[in-house]
Amino acid sequence: MNAELLPRRYRTRVNKTFTLFWSLGALVGLFLLKTWTAETFSFSFQLWATIVTVAGFVFILGTVPRGFTHIDENGISRRSAFRIRRLGWADVYDIRTISMPSSAIRRYGRVQPDAVYAYRTDGKRFLLTFLNAEELGEENFPREMEVLHSLLQERRGGDWTPDPRVEEHIAEQAERYEERTNALTSWGLASVLLIAVTTVIIIQMITI
Template sequence: MSYERLPLEYRMSSGRLRLLITMILLATPAALLPVLTIEEIPTGIRTVVSLAVVALFGWLVYGSRRCATTADIKAIGVRGFFRRRRVAWEDVQDIRAELNPAAALQSAAPTYITFVYGRDGRKLQLPYVDDQHVSMEREMALLLDIWTELRGDDWAPDARAAVLIDRRNARQAALLSGMSWAMLGFLPLIAIMLVPLFTDLPEGLESLLSPWAVMGVGLPLIFVLTALASYRRSLRNL
């Protein structure tokens, strides 16, 4: 039985953790240097600020070591910097591996990340259950097997939760679509802004093509229209 492998804990890889700790150790003296070298700063303030900086960086190290995805016989959850969140196995509606939108902008970001969906329709990201820390195929199969075994024989999908999940995903897809189209529209809008520099236009039209008007109205308009179109299209497909 897969649940016999519980408890499970997914943490930051040791290599990444060492790199993070090294960066924090290097950043601490750099942050303290201005405070310690400026003579005009009173000794009391210097001491308080220095202790605060050391405490902050120490807390970052502690928090990075503490953060994890956990799974036991009762629930799957996340232990974060500030709090713990858990979803009982019988309340889990799905566990999914999804494309990470940040991967398009950050080369070091994982391509696939994992979410657990609860009965309230919200999704909770499972840190370190991604394609940079684990074998996604193996760990996803394990978590799905554990969920199937522990959710109870009388478990059934919650229809209301399914609607909430679909609508939440539709909203998130709409936001991503709007941002993508706004980014794609940036260069064409710049080209439109340059038109008055090379062409004589009526005064009214020239004011409409001013940078403030084009960027202040054009970008938000592209975002809103494409996001709404994406959201309505997603709702029709539900």
């Protein structure tokens, strides 16, 4: 493989991480302040609410910056909150960008960035986290995809041809993805509204 192109690592932007932590920290602080100043809650509830909230914040604080997608001469590695998953180059069938279904975009707008998947030789897909235009920028993302496709083409060789069985499996996945996205997007917007209303009600109850 082209040595100067590897390794490559993708992770969330630093400013995005700080924004998340500051926003979440402000919400946690406000919640704890309201919890401990309200006279309607018992001490045991205040204590457990503090432990659970702080533990959740520390967990997010420790796991979010550690996530990444790493690509080197051995293949692709993806680190999540709990483990590292690896995919060797011999098991990579293709690398493709998956966009939101056009039907969902027309109804709700582009509520999520395009996702990049490495498809395995059995047709199953492997998400490459943090590899998207939102993290890399609109200009850098296409260049990164060109680099990955050139690396994959070098590994596959010039005589590579698509496998009809794998392509059929990928097409079936795309259909299921469109159905799930349409369903989850509609339910997701409803859930956001419900959570927002519930949060306002809870805050008002605490401050009474």
